Structure formats: C-alpha cells, structure tokens
Amino acid sequence: MSRIGLIGTGHIAAPIARFLASKGHELCVTERNAQIVSDLKAELGLRVGTAQDVIDTSDIVFLCLRPRIAAEVLGPLTFRPDQQIVSVMAGISTNHLKTLCAPASDFVQTIPLGFLQSGGCPLAAYGNDRLLAALFEPENPVVKVEDEGALNAHFAICAMVPGVLDLMATGAEWLANETGDRDRAEFYTAQLMSGFLSAMDKSAGQLAEERDALATEGTLSLQMTQSLHSGRAHEALGATLTAIGKRLETP
Numbered sequence: 001m002s003r004i005g006l007i008g009t010g011h012i013a014a015p016i017a018r019f020l021a022s023k024g025h026e027l028c029v030t031e032r033n034a035q036i037v038s039d040l041k042a043e044l045g046l047r048v049g050t051a052q053d054v055i056d057t058s059d060i061v062f063l064c065l066r067p068r069i070a071a072e073v074l075g076p077l078t079f080r081p082d083q084q085i086v087s088v089m090a091g092i093s094t095n096h097l098k099t100l101c102a103p104a105s106d107f108v109q110t111i112p113l114g115f116l117q118s119g120g121c122p123l124a125a126y127g128n129d130r131l132l133a134a135l136f137e138p139e140n141p142v143v144k145v146e147d148e149g150a151l152n153a154h155f156a157i158c159a160m161v162p163g164v165l166d167l168m169a170t171g172a173e174w175l176a177n178e179t180g181d182r183d184r185a186e187f188y189t190a191q192l193m194s195g196f197l198s199a200m201d202k203s204a205g206q207l208a209e210e211r212d213a214l215a216t217e218g219t220l221s222l223q224m225t226q227s228l229h230s231g232r233a234h235e236a237l238g239a240t241l242t243a244i245g246k247r248l249e250t251p
C-alpha cells in the first residue's frame, strides 16, 4: 500500500480518493474544498493538511487543481526527488509540470472521469503508465499514449461525453413528448445506450461494424445515420474536437 496525497480536493479528486481508499492506500488531502474534505474525512478517515503537508507525507502526489491556479499553488511548494506525480490537469504540459514539481521527475498525466470510482473508466496515460496501472487496474483500464498531443486528443474526446449526453437528453425529451411519460422516456433512452455499449466488443473497427449491422438498406437505423450525416452533425463534431485540441496546445 502507498502513501498518496491529493492537492486540490474538488470534483475529480473526491472519486479518486474514494477509489484509492477502497484499495487500502493511506491518503492525505488538502484542506480545500471544505465541504468535500469534511465529507471525505467522515467517510474515509483520511488525513487533511496544507499542500506542503500533503507533499511531505506522501510518496505519490495527485495534482487535481484547476489549470489556471496550478502555477500559483504549486510554485512555492517543495517536492522530493523520489516522489511520483500524477497530474489530471488539462492543458498543463509535461515541461511545465517538471518546472513546478522539480526535483521530482517521475510523472504520469491522465484523464480520470468521476465514474472511475465504480470502475470501467479508461485512463489515457502519458508518462509512467505502470504507476497508473498499479493504482487503478484491473477496474479501470489504462490506455498508454505516446505523446502530449495524443493525450490532449483524448481530453478532447472526453468532452464528447457531455456532448453525447446532451444529444440523448434531446432524444429522451422527444420521446417524453410523444409518450407523456418523462421518467420512463429518460430511463429507456439511457438504459438503451448504456446496455448496448456495455455489451459491445470494444476492439478496433467494432463501432462501424455494429453501426453497419443495424443500418442496413431500408431500415430506420439507416435513415438516422444518413440524416445525421446530411445534417452535418459529423462535421460539427470533427470541427469541435479539432477546436478543443487546439485550445489544449501549449503556446
């Protein structure tokens, strides 16, 4: 078991802390956010301290700050050369991390989503992917990426989650208007998508194969896929992914 610290105890740090505590690791988190910290303290009995306390009492340090305050918070802190650093901060480059966390030099950058707490969250990993695998697998599969550009592209794909949820909400709303039953409409829509995806083989080529198996000549499925293409939904998606990727590029 490891001594693990989290700096920035917000939305994403909380499920990470819960997952790591369930694995028996010894945890310490920073005092902010007060509400989340007091919930985690009551639930997991973890230690709470200043950011420097967290660093001094941890072998592995998770950086879970908003990118815009990372330099201000981390700059004055003193890291150790033997510490391993896991950064979940979008758009903070490896070079910037090395400067902020020197003399620590063992890094992995990743993109957790809150559902990692219950497993099934793929974790893109740039850097020390073995560290991430040791902490999160087998529940959450680690997907190694070769460079920072690829990591940022995975950040962009993660933004598809709210995009797809938004489309599903529109579909569920349409169904509710047709049936007059909002609860069942939303349950049906969400269960349909999650059930289909959880049963699906995730190896390369399967998305297109499953689509083509459904969208055959004359079907409602083909009408749907063709209409989305002709309505330029795919162009909007591609352009948005590119724009998000550019936003994450290091100047």
Ligand SMILES: NC(=O)c1ccc[n+]([C@@H]2O[C@H](COP(=O)([O-])OP(=O)(O)OC[C@H]3O[C@@H](n4cnc5c(N)ncnc54)[C@H](OP(=O)(O)O)[C@@H]3O)[C@@H](O)[C@H]2O)c1
Pocket: 007, 008, 009, 010, 011, 012, 013, 030, 031, 032, 033, 034, 051, 064, 065, 066, 067, 069, 073, 088, 089, 090, 111, 112, 113, 114
């Ligand atoms: N949310 C996600 O699903 C998600 C997914 C992947 C990656 N990320 C990345 O995770 C990072 C954090 O996102 P988040 O959604 O968890 O944001 P968040 O909820 O705002 O969490 C950031 C935390 O940092 C704390 N903080 C602010 N100033 C601090 C200081 N001086 N010392 C210590 N802690 C301080 C804040 O405390 P106060 O609340 O007291 O200000 C807040 O609890 C971002 O870089 C984001 O890119 C998030």
